[in-house]
Amino acid sequence: xxxxxxxxxxxxxxxxxxxxxxxxxxxxxxxxxxxxxxxxxxxxxxxxxxxxxxxxxxxxxxxxxxxxxxxxxxxxxxxxxxxxxxxxxxxxxxxxxxxxxxxxxxxxxxxxxxxxxxxxxxxxxxxxxxxxxxxxxxxxxxxxxxxxxxxxxxxxxxxxxx
Amino acid sequence: xxxxxxxxxxxxxxxxxxxxxxxxxxxxxxxxxxxxxxxxxxxxxxxxxxxxxxxxxxxxxxxxxxxxxxxxxxxxxxxxxxxxxxxxxxxxxxxxxxxxxxxxxxxxxxxxxxxxxxxxxxxxxxxxxxxxxxxxxxxxxxxxxxxxxxxxxxxxxxxxxxxxxxxxxxxxxxxxxxxxxxxxxxxxxxxxxxxxxxxxxxxxxxxxxxxxxxxxxxxxxxxxxxxxxxxxxxxxxxxxxxxxxxxxxxxxxxxxxxxxxxxxxxxxxxxxxxxxxxxxxxxxxxxxxxxxxxxxxxxxxxxxxxxxxxxxxxxxxxxxxxxxxxxxxxxxxxxxxxxxxxxxxxxxxxxxxxxxxxxxxxxxxxxxxxxxxxxxxxxxxxxxxxxxxxxxxxxxxxxxxxxxxxxxxxxxxxxxxxxxxxxxxxxxxxxxxxxxxxxxxxxxxxxxxxxxxxxxxxxxxxxxxxxxxxxxxxxxxxxxxxxxxxxxxxxxxxxxxxxxxxxxxxxxxxxxx
Ligand SMILES: Cc1cc2nc3c(=O)[nH]c(=O)nc-3n(C[C@H](O)[C@H](O)[C@H](O)COP(=O)(O)O)c2cc1C
Ligand code: SF4
Ligand code: FES
Numbered sequence: 001x002x003x004x005x006x007x008x009x010x011x012x013x014x015x016x017x018x019x020x021x022x023x024x025x026x027x028x029x030x031x032x033x034x035x036x037x038x039x040x041x042x043x044x045x046x047x048x049x050x051x052x053x054x055x056x057x058x059x060x061x062x063x064x065x066x067x068x069x070x071x072x073x074x075x076x077x078x079x080x081x082x083x084x085x086x087x088x089x090x091x092x093x094x095x096x097x098x099x100x101x102x103x104x105x106x107x108x109x110x111x112x113x114x115x116x117x118x119x120x121x122x123x124x125x126x127x128x129x130x131x132x133x134x135x136x137x138x139x140x141x142x143x144x145x146x147x148x149x150x151x152x153x154x155x156x157x158x159x160x161x162x
Numbered sequence: 163x164x165x166x167x168x169x170x171x172x173x174x175x176x177x178x179x180x181x182x183x184x185x186x187x188x189x190x191x192x193x194x195x196x197x198x199x200x201x202x203x204x205x206x207x208x209x210x211x212x213x214x215x216x217x218x219x220x221x222x223x224x225x226x227x228x229x230x231x232x233x234x235x236x237x238x239x240x241x242x243x244x245x246x247x248x249x250x251x252x253x254x255x256x257x258x259x260x261x262x263x264x265x266x267x268x269x270x271x272x273x274x275x276x277x278x279x280x281x282x283x284x285x286x287x288x289x290x291x292x293x294x295x296x297x298x299x300x301x302x303x304x305x306x307x308x309x310x311x312x313x314x315x316x317x318x319x320x321x322x323x324x325x326x327x328x329x330x331x332x333x334x335x336x337x338x339x340x341x342x343x344x345x346x347x348x349x350x351x352x353x354x355x356x357x358x359x360x361x362x363x364x365x366x367x368x369x370x371x372x373x374x375x376x377x378x379x380x381x382x383x384x385x386x387x388x389x390x391x392x393x394x395x396x397x398x399x400x401x402x403x404x405x406x407x408x409x410x411x412x413x414x415x416x417x418x419x420x421x422x423x424x425x426x427x428x429x430x431x432x433x434x435x436x437x438x439x440x441x442x443x444x445x446x447x448x449x450x451x452x453x454x455x456x457x458x459x460x461x462x463x464x465x466x467x468x469x470x471x472x473x474x475x476x477x478x479x480x481x482x483x484x485x486x487x488x489x490x491x492x493x494x495x496x497x498x499x500x501x502x503x504x505x506x507x508x509x510x511x512x513x514x515x516x517x518x519x520x521x522x523x524x525x526x527x528x529x530x531x532x533x534x535x536x537x538x539x540x541x542x543x544x545x546x547x548x549x550x551x552x553x554x555x556x557x558x559x560x561x562x563x564x565x566x567x568x569x570x571x572x573x574x575x576x577x578x579x580x581x582x583x584x585x586x587x588x589x590x591x592x593x594x595x596x597x598x599x600x601x602x603x604x605x606x607x608x609x610x611x612x613x614x615x616x617x618x619x620x621x622x623x624x625x626x627x628x629x630x631x632x633x634x635x636x637x638x639x640x641x642x643x644x645x646x647x648x649x650x651x652x653x654x655x656x657x658x659x660x661x662x663x664x665x666x667x668x669x670x671x672x673x674x675x
Contacts, residue, residue, distance in 0.1 A: 026454065027416070029436030034378075034417055055436070068438040069419035071378055087340030088535055091585070092498035092573045093526065125422060125589070127379050128337060128346040129172050130571070131201035131496065131503025140381040144175035 008046060014039050015047040019054035028055060029065055033072055042073035078113040078120035080158050082106075083137040086123045089130035093145075098134050099123075101148040105155065118159055163233065165190050166208040167221075168265065170197035170350045171382045172343070177222055178205040184223035188230055196351025198265035199505025200252055208247055208265075209233065217244040252521060257483060258507045259471045259491050260464060264351040270389055272397055275354045281399065283473030287362045288407045295366035296322050299469065301477035303489030307344075308334050308425075308462030309537070309566045309642075311488075311555045314469075317459060320449040321367040324457035329369035331360050332434065332453060332460045335376040335383075336418055336425035339538025341569030344493035345463035347505055349376075349383040352467075353390035357400065357413060359466035362473055363459055364411040372413040373453070375430050378420055387415050422539075422593040426641050427460040429595060440595050441641045462567070464493055485511035488554045498535075498571035499525045508553075515549040518572055529574040533582075533658065537566025539589050540646035542653035543579060562649065579658035584612045586650040594643060601644025604635045608651065615662050625662075628655070 006014065015036055022032040032051065036043050043066055052059045066072045084099050106114055106121055113120045129135040132144035136151065143154060167173070167182045185192045192207075200206060203219035207229065218229050221242055232240035244250055258264075267274035275281070287295050300315030321329060333356065337345040348356055360372045376384055391413050394400045402410050416434055418424050424433045428442035431453050452458025468490060472480045481489045488510035496503045500522040514534060518524070525531055533543040542563040544551075551557050558565050573582075587608035594601045611628045615621055632648035639645040655662060 027434050027436040030416065030419055030433065034419070061437075064438050065436065069421050071419035088539060088582070088585070089341045089498040089569075089571045091582070092571060092577065096581075124379060124420070125593075126338065126340045126342070127171070128343040129175050130341045130343060130498065130569070131500070132172055132176060132204070133498065135175065137379070142171050142175040142382075144172060 006040070011040060011044055012046060012050065015044075015050045016054075019050055023054045029062075030069075033066065033069075037072060041077050042075055045074065076113075078118050080119050080139055081122060081137075082119050082155070082158075083122045083124040083127075085125070085127050085129075085133070085135040085137075087126040087130075089126070090133040090135055093133035095134040098136075098146060098148060098151060102151060105152060119155070163190075164210040165192040166195040166210075166265075166267075167192045167205060168197040168351075169194040169269075169382070169386075170204075171346060171380070172201045173197050173204040173206070174382065176204050176220065180223040181205050181207065181221050181226065184226040188226060190230075193268055195267050196263075196265050196269040197347060198247070198253060199261060199347050199351075200250065200502075201504040202502040203244065203250075206244075206265075209237075211237070213237075213246075215247045217247045217250070218242040219244055252502065252504070252506075256507050257491055257509050259475075259480070259483075260348065260355070260467050260493060261352070261505060261507050263355070264347060264505075269351050269353055269386060270393060272354070272393060272399075275352075279474060280354055280470075281358055283470040284358050284361055284399070285405075287365050287473050288405065288409065292322055292366050292368055295362060295473070298472060298477045299366070301481065302468075302472045303477075303481040303484070303487070304465065304468055304472060305488065305555070306462055307464035307468070307493070307567065308427075309339075309564070311565070314461060314465055317449055317461070318363070318366055320447065321369070321457045321459050324450060326457050328371070328454075328456045329367055330453045330456055330458040331363045331367070331369045331372040331466075332427075332431070332458055333360055333372065333374040333466055334425065334427060334430060334460055334462050335374050335380075336422075336430060337377055337380075337463070337567070338422040338425040339567050339569050341497040341535070341571035342495050342538065342567050343497070344495050344505060344568060346380055346383050348463055348467050349380070350386050353387050354394060354399075355467045355470050356387075356463055357390060357394050359469035360413060361400065361404065361411045362469050363461070363466060365409060367457070367459055369457075369459065370410045370412065372411060373434060374413065374415045375418060375424070375434055376415050377418045377425075384415065384417065391415065422589075423595045423641075423643055426643065429641075430460065431458065438595075440597055441643075443640060464567075483509040485509070485552065485554050486556055488556070492553060492565070493568050494553065495567075495569045496522050496572070497569060499527055499531075499574045500572045501526050510554050511552045513550050513552050514544065514570065517553070517570060518549070522572065525572060525574040527574045527576075529576065531572055532575040532577050533573045533579060533654075535571045535573070535582075535650065536569065537564040538569050539586060540564075540642055540649060541566055541569075542649045543573075543582065543657065544653070545657040562653070564646075564649075579654040579661040580612065580616050580663075581661075583651045583654035583662075584609060584616075586647055586654075587612060590643060590647040598639050598644055600635045600638035601640075601647075604631050604638075604644065605647060607631055608635075608647075612651075612662075618663060621663070625655075 206219035590605035
């Protein structure tokens with residue numbers, strides 16, 4: 001995920017390359033935004049005019065799309081993404097307590113990053129693991145039946161973040 | 163002996179990789195199969211032996227040495243021994259059509275797919291005209307499995323009848339409802355079935371391009387689908403001149419970006435076109451003016467997967483299952499606070515009580531079941547008096563509930579139904595596309611009003627206000643997001659009024675406001 005320390009010049013270069021690569025795809029916007037985010041960790045403001053030009057849209061339209069979707073981040077995020085499922089099946093198995101525990105343990109609220117830049121905490125609405133709730137996702141791995149103790153174990157494997 | 167350990171999301175989430183590593187360390191390279199959907203047994207280790215295919219579960223890496231010992235002696239003596247897989251009652255009693263192959267082998271192995279009757283439907287379809295395929299689908303009685311239950315054949319007929327140079331097949335793999343994983347299980351355990359169904363749809367209506375709109379919450383399905391499309395293309399089941407037929411069909415996966423509303427078909431199309439996922443007014447129907455303004459079939463994963471079965475086994479065989487106007491099988495997804503959660507494929511008509519008691523064996527916590535939410539976040543909470551309703555679209559509609567995509571979420575008696583009602587409104591706040599005021603603003607007000615009721619502020623007035631808000635949302639919303647969020651809210655009020663600090667008589671909303 002996010003490299004975070006690219007110069008603005010390098011960022012622009014990366015964005016331009018991706019815009020060139022995707023712009024002729026039908027419905028290029030979402031694949032392009034995902035690609036930019038995969039490369040940079042977020043979609044920087046400075047990418048907006050480049051995307052707008054490449055896809056022949058106004059900047060307002062590009063902003064509109066980015067802000068509509070929960071996935072797209074407009075600011076740098078932590079090295080790891082930790083998502084806690086807030087949907088009903090997980091609620092029935094104690095996800096409300098789990099989310100309170102997670103916020104207290106990490107000292108952040110949803111959409112915030114730990115002070116050491118290691119973890120960004122996010123809510124998610126269902127990971128399709130609802131028969132073995134509560135569920136969380138750490139980067140691309142999903143974990144089942146996550147008790148508060150299990151959560152602590154999993155977090156400790158990500159390095160320090162308190 | 164051949165060992166199998168699944169690579170499906172739930173099995174992985176329960177430690178299947180560590181089990182696989184332990185097997186490898188002991189010199190047994192396992193096949194990474196899909197899952198049977200018996201999630202309460204995952205990770206489920208299967209072993210092909212002289213006595214047939216037997217299972218152990220739920221298994222952790224530490225159990226491997228003792229299982230290997232037992233296998234060289236008396237397997238049935240092991241505490242995790244489950245006997246012959248096909249005889250496990252949870253599985254043996256199901257009527258598996260869509261999930262017949264699920265868990266049998268490596269989901270990406272084309273030979274395995276063909277050995278288990280895969281691509282038979284496609285082969286049959288290639289010998290038919292487009293209209294003949296559409297007729298088969300109509301005859302089968304198949305209704306859309308995404309929630310709205312619209313007859314698939316009628317939708318296809320419309321697209322078939324459009325005169326256009328370009329048409330599209332769009333698979334709705336947004337599976338946003340809590341408590342659902344049936345689409346995921348198909349995509350992760352039997353992805354060629356979906357590819358086959360979409361190709362048949364393309365042949366039926368004359369479309370050469372398909373898109374699978376997949377939610378970004380499913381990274382494993384994403385990886386497996388892409389790999390399956392690549393292999394199917396190399397083997398000429400996709401692409402140009404499919405199996406020498408002269409027919410073309412190309413397929414691409416597109417990722418969503420964490421918006422529940424993009425499961426609604428017109429919002430999904432906007433999103434695929436690269437826009438905000440704002441719901442479109444209908445008409446025009448997507449079948450006539452869909453993706454990029456072209457005639458488009460939008461169907462759920464399970465609808466398209468069922469097409470493979472229908473074309474392979476015949477419309478009559480499929481329509482023999484079910485009751486009333488609900489034909490075929492329903493993929494019930496048993497989830498939440500349940501001892502034995504998983505995928506249960508049965509003909510329509512089984513009761514909810516049979517599902518949660520016979521299959522589920524009650525709650526995971528061991529406490530009594532209090533409420534069951536069927537059909538996702540827009541579905542009603544059902545009290546015990548309604549659990550004998552057969553799972554059939556019409557029977558559920560008659561009690562103001564819905565089958566939806568088949569998700570069944572169980573809550574035990576510690577559930578706070580006022581908190582659940584509040585969450586329903588809160589979810590609508592977070593996920594509304596913003597087009598209609600009743601949905602966008604009404605849900606914000608809904609959260610506030612529920613908070614006041616629970617806090618005991620002007621309770622009577624606020625209860626009337628909440629019902630009025632629900633009326634406004636139901637009547638003034640363009641789609642079911644705003645239009646059905648009142649269902650869980652009102653059912654919580656009606657059946658679980660004590661959680662709002664009031665007796666349920668005052669709360670039914672059938673009064674004189
Ligand atoms: C708010 C909302 C969310 C929806 N989410 C999904 C979904 O995640 N998956 C799905 O297949 N259909 C979903 N639908 C239903 C689709 O609009 C549409 O009916 C379906 O894709 C048609 O395919 P089918 O006829 O095969 O069911 C949703 C509808 C609404 C109103
Ligand atoms: S009901 Fe809600 S989600 Fe549906 S179109 Fe209206 S604002 Fe959008
Ligand atoms: S509700 Fe949490 S994984 Fe589905």
